[in-house]
Amino acid sequence: MPDAMVAARASDAARGTPRQVDVAVVGAGFAGLYLLHRLRKAGFTTVALEEAGDVGGTWYWNRYPGARCDIQTIDYSYTFDPELEAAWTWSEKYATQPEILRYLGFVADRYELRRDIRFGTKVTEASWDEAAERWQLTTDNGAPVSCRHYIMATGCLSAPKPPEIDGVKDFKGEVYFTGRWPHDGVNLAGKRVAVIGTGSSGIQSIPLIAEQAAHLTVFQRTPNFALPAHNGPAPSDRMSLLQGDRAAYREQARQSMAGVPYPQQTAVSWQLSDAERRARFEEAWGKGDLVYILTQLWADQAVDVDGNRLICDLIREKISAVVKDPETAAALMPHDHPFGAKRPCLDTNYYATYNRSNVTLVNLRQEPIKAITAGGITTARRSVDVDVIVFATGFDAMTGAIRAVHPITGRGGKSLSDVWAQGPQTYLGLTVEGFPNFFMITGPGSPSVLSNMAVSIEQHVDWVVDRLAALRDAGFTTIEPTEAAQAGWNRHMADCSTLTLHRLANTWYTGANVPGKVQGVMPYTGGVGPYRSICDEVVSRGMLGFRLTGPNVAAQCNDGEAVRLQPDVRLVLNLLATLNLPPIESMGALGARAFVNEFNKGRPAGRPIGDVVDGTLPGTDGPLPYRVYKPAAPGPHPVVVYFHGGGWVLGDEQSDDPFCRDMVRRTGMMFVSVGYRHAPEHRFPTAAEDGYAATRWIAEHAAELGGKPGPVLVAGWSAGGNIAAVTCQLARDRGGPDIAGQLLLCPVTDCDFDRPSYNDNATGYFLTRSLMDWFWDLYCSPADRIDPRVSPLRGKVAGLPPAFVVTCEFDPLRDEGIAYAEAMAAAGVPVQQLKARGHFHSSFTMVDVVITGAPGRVQMAEALRRFAGLPPEVSLGDEHSHGHTSPGHRIAAAAS
Ligand code: N01
DSSP states (O other): OOHHHHHHHHHHOOTTOOEEEEEEEEOOSHHHHHHHHHHHHTTOOEEEEOSSSSSOTHHHHOOOTTOBOSSOTTTSSOOSOHHHHHHOOOSSSSOBHHHHHHHHHHHHHHTTOGGGEETTOOEEEEEEETTTTEEEEEESSSSOEEEEEEEEOOOSSOSBOOOOOTTGGGOOSEEEEGGGOOTTOOOOTTOEEEEEOOSHHHHHHHHHHHHHSSEEEEEESSOOOEEEOOOSSOOHHHHHHHHHOHHHHHHHHHHSSSSSOOOOOOOOGGGSOHHHHHHHHHHHHHHTOHHHHHHSSOTTTTTOHHHHHHHHHHHHHHHHHHOSSHHHHHHHSOOSSOBTTBOOEEESSHHHHTTSTTEEEEETTTSOEEEEOSSEEEESSOEEEOSEEEEOOOBOOTHHHHHTTSOEEOGGGOBHHHHTTTSOOOBTTTBOTTOTTEEESSOTTSSGGGSOHHHHHHHHHHHHHHHHHHHHHHTOOEEEEOHHHHHHHHHHHHHHHTTSSGGGSOSTTTTTTSTTOOOSOOSOOSOHHHHHHHHHHHHHTTSTTEEEEETTEEEEEOOOOSOOSOHHHHHHHHHHHHHTOOOGGGSHHHHHHHHHHHHHHTSOOOOOOSEEEEEEEEETTEEEEEEEEEOSSOSOBOEEEEEOOSTTTSOOTTTTHHHHHHHHHHHOOEEEEEOOOOTTTSOTTHHHHHHHHHHHHHHHTTTTTTBOSSOEEEEEETHHHHHHHHHHHHHHHTTOOOEEEEEEESOOOOSOOOSHHHHHTSSSSSSOHHHHHHHHHHHOOGGGGGSTTTOGGGSOOTTOOOEEEEEEEEOTTHHHHHHHHHHHHHTTOOEEEEEEEEEETTTTTSTTTSGGGHHHHHHHHHHHHHHTTOOSOOOOGGGOOSSOOOHHHHHHHHHO
16 A cells, blocks of 8 residues: 555544654664664664663673673774764774763764664564565554564663573572662672673672672572673774774675674684794783684684683693682583583683682582572572672573564464574565564674674664665565565575584574573674675575565565575685686696695695505506595595596595595595596596505405405596496406495496586576586597496496495585485495585685585495494594583574
């Protein structure tokens, strides 16, 4: 219904006439204020409904002693107006809550925002009125509101979590919640105080409460990592970067992973000596900068448990150096989660506070709270009498802020609570299918709390307001994501959650802190810059995944998924695209080899294993080089003969080094990588015959090489997969050697270029159709191409060893790999397939770059162990948990 008719109908209404606006916003914190400013500038009529008595959002409510931001304030600021930036100077590196609240008040005054905010007003219900195409809101204060668009700027941590402890009502003393601290302060002097909870709020407030209280007892369920803030003036190095080129500094933040302008680390932990790692750690510890220590030590710190554990150990050392009582120190050391998987805290004198004589730590893991009584707190071992209890027990995060605030009813009477019963479902973290014209700022599914909120809020608000303006200009009155787009985003979210270690901790990020809440990683873990580019891409692809309607325009729906690639594959391909490399096939064979060598130098070094030994073996026409990769555990180990990729033209026995090392670590088996001869110098069937000859020699000399005598296994990637497959056929036909299993990773199996994957993935995924053409031309004449020694799909496939065949969705070779697996299975060969969704030809060999390839390599390792008759345990490497495996982890693992 057109706005004018709605307004006319509304004006007829009697008492309680709704206030008509284009856009209603809930919340007047960082997000709500910027929204009001942008909406007004874009010509929309607006109102913000705010429960509090003034602006500030989280900074209005969280007034407990010690409350500060944990992102440096120069970064935790609005950047949309250079004049605003020039008009405000922060007094400290980490501003206090009162200063941040003053800043938000200053912003509200500067842009005269308060006139559009209705304070002291809670929305009690929001319903989508299908006929009017408007949201109808009721409130607990004043007239209802009718709006075309409804935007939740409710923050992620605004719904405090009940303490879930029996007897709170019986307590006769004072009770405070850090998230709802009295505005006129609390006098704790001379009182016996209990603090329950040691998250950021507890850790920030405990040192200051200890200074006032007669005695402070801290009830800790889970220790958290805390780092000294070293507060003071803003660091001069950061200030000079900002002042040197403010625009570039801000832009770098917008494109970064966490919303703070730091570069991506490239050195991996195992490339650094103990001394180098310690030096990096000490520097970070001295800086007092959460984002720095979370991102700048080594590249694997946030994605790999081994790289992460190094930091955990160093922090635990720091704790034991500060806390004098060893038992207290031990209780304060986190062991149950990777560093960063739960939000670490910035502290001032936190650990040292436990050296005070008026502070006691109660370890609830050893003595859980049984009840709160009239006089204090009773644990399994003692009763502690207190005058005051401070609950620093956290929030029903992300969804709580939206879902629990008020009933939201969308199209067809659907309730948001029901739609989210199994966890939040969103498209881009901004919208929900079935809820037209409904938006969330920093909602679940967006980077939000895993980023500098100020940067994410500006990006969200800009995106939403720009879209609303564009819709209005085009005559559209509704916007809603499609089911397919939302399902795709949820898959992408699950894919992203395998990138980091957040899934391995019980936190409010996963909903694990609220009993009964469905668990899964709620914020987007793919990074701020990538997220921004996806949102932009959705627009440039014609509002991909949204249905737009309007009274006088044809409906528009360009349905589809925003991201079909695995998140890290997308980053790799985008990076390659920006390099604008000439096609490999234009370089000539020598040039291409030189290019691949250079390219490989830029990748992370392979991981340490037991031993690496080079040698040569007698081939049919002379020696062939090989490289043996041995596990650290004493042998002898089953032997895997490995053939590298490179289209029969490129690479050598060392060129898949990270993959071989990774598989050795995961399988506990020995890999012998063979340097077979290359085209065009040595054309078909040299590579195949070299592969077969090498396999036979290795099988015969397994013991000399340090391996286990008996059947060998073969494995190979790409053209190497081709050689492995051919070797199995030749071994069957030529009387040996005995091969116990074959791992074929994206193998070439046929000379036919007509299968769909050759067209679907002809360009854009690094291995192109044209490059494959070139490889074939260099290796094999057209007449020879149907020979099973190069097209094993055309050979006899019965009687082959059991196979594990991996194919990647975005690979020209996908369909011929699947065809080979199916042909073998049809011929009675035991075959298992891994059809890797969202992956490209190089996904699994780009170890420590394409992190989402790790679960696939776990499956490959399991298959190889099974073929070798070994028990199924595989070293999960970056996959295993620090003790507890959260359901979120299981969700993520299942999704990949
Ligand atoms: O909440 P939390 P928070 N019995 O959930 C414990 C942001 N923030 O308010 O871990 C006993 O982190 C709970 O124990 P466990 C920041 O993003 C930022 O401190 O569930 N204990 C945990 O120790 C932060 O991450 C700043 O075992 C119970 C604690 O209470 C987020 O807000 C400052 C319990 C809750 O920790 C939330 O921080 C403050 C029970 N029944 C907050 N229930 C800045 O510096 C819970 N706990 C910007």
